Amino acid sequence: MSTRANTPADICILGGGIAGLWLAVHLAKTGRGVVLIERAALGDGQTIASQGIIHGGVKYALTGAASAASRAIARMPELWRNALAGDGPVDLRGVQVLSDRQWMWSTASLLSRMTALAGSKVIRTPVQLVRERAEVCPGLQPAPKGVDIYEVPEPVLEPRSLVASLARQAEALGVRLILGQARLEGQDVLAGSVRLSPAVVLLCAGGGNAGLLEQSAAAPMPRAQSRPLHMVLVRGPLPVVYGHCVAGLSDKPRVTIGTQDDPAMPGRRVWYIGGQIAEAGVHRDAQAQIAEAKRELAACIPWVTLDGLEWGTCRWERFEGLTASGDRPDEPVIVELTPSGGASNPGPRLLAIWPTKLAFAPLVGERVSAMLTADQPPADLNPGVGTPWRHATIAPLPWDRAQVLWSP
Ligand SMILES: Cc1cc2nc3c(=O)[nH]c(=O)nc-3n(C[C@H](O)[C@H](O)[C@H](O)COP(=O)(O)OP(=O)(O)OC[C@H]3O[C@@H](n4cnc5c(N)ncnc54)[C@H](O)[C@@H]3O)c2cc1C
Secondary structure (H helix, E strand, O other): OEEOOOOOOOEEEEOOOHHHHHHHHHHHHOOOOEEEEEOOOEOOOHHHHOOOEOOOOOHHHOOOOOOHHHHHHOOHHHHHHHHHOOOOOOOOOOOOEEEOOEEEEEOOOHHHHHHHHHHHHOOOOOOEEOOOHHHOOHHHOOOOOOOOEEEEOOOEEOHHHHHHHHHHHHHHOOOEEEEOOOEEEOOEEEEOOEEEOOOEEEEOOHHHHHHHHHHHOOEOOOOEEEEEEEEEEEEEOOOOOOEEEEOOOOOOOOEEEEEEEOOOOOOOEEEEEEOHHHHHHHHOOHHHHHHHHHHHHHHHOOOOOOOOOEEEEEEEEEEEEOOOOOOOOOOOEEEEEEOOOOOOOOOOEEEEEEOOOHHHHHHHHHHHHHHHOOOOOOOOOOHHHHOOEEEOOEOOOHHHOOOOOOEO
């Protein structure tokens, strides 16, 4: 679709994942004119691939010591719950909540039980041992007595409805969601036939940030990393499960399972499985990863029959900024760059943003908004947006992609 628009916009966001879309809504609500440019489809990078878990830090506390990561993230479920209730800088009332909580369970070994207990004690999130099986998700109800199950008050959101809800809101606020591969050229942003000269450029392109930073020639060049995952997909007549199976003194659950209805076939569900298996499985091919997943599920959730299911895998990269010391960050990384033109010819303000987690989006919104409040929005810096532009649509979920090869 080709559209013409001449609304002035002073902030240009590059990348339509959770960071870009959340910021588009948050900043447009404060009266800023915003244009967002997305190279493929909204959510197409990590956001649609995510498991939609709004972490509150439980996963990070599994070693028994509250880390900086678990403290920074502890506020997030509350901020998201406010937004889901329509009370916050963005309104998420249109988002599908797959589950308003999760469960953490241990395999029957003593070590696993101790890990679950340690994780439950050291963080602010009130994790409680569930006494009645009827209170847990259906797929965990048949668990035998020796299996401890804890309730974790971390909601799970359907990522595609999250992306769609933010996109709708952004557009209602006058944000243009432009399809195109953005490039930085001097003081301008280019995407297809669109050329913009915004006052602020926000690099929210995940894996695309590295290339954009090189084009900007700005300094300091922030350090970033990518960490691969080999996720597992299972579909069939599966029960609903949301949660982590923990074992050993590791901050990684053995498996983290989320469930969605499969729109392709009524009654069929998809389990989307991450956790340690997805991290450790990056060097396995799909068949080896599926074989490992069958072993892990048989050990972690043996009461669910795995007969007659279809299996697939998909690979993703997580893109994260690095701290000054080169460590994995515990919070979002937001770096303001000094433009290459120097003081005489400064060009737009340039911020590189890595949320680190989907759950950190509200914190990204707060921090970037605070950094930009002193700016005076100029009247109209965007004559170029009057040229025709194509509208960005929403990316498909991982299991709806042709690349996934299903096997018995
Ligand atoms: C498998 C998986 C599961 C996860 N599960 C969770 C979870 O349950 N909970 C949680 O909190 N976090 C989770 N995460 C992490 C979370 O998904 C990411 O931290 C978050 O989505 C990153 O958002 P983003 O907007 O920075 O990047 P992205 O979602 O990657 O968006 C970047 C966008 O920029 C676009 N782009 C790139 N280059 C350009 C360019 N030059 N011009 C225009 N557009 C460009 C891309 O197409 C993409 O749409 C998970 C990550 C993965 C991979």
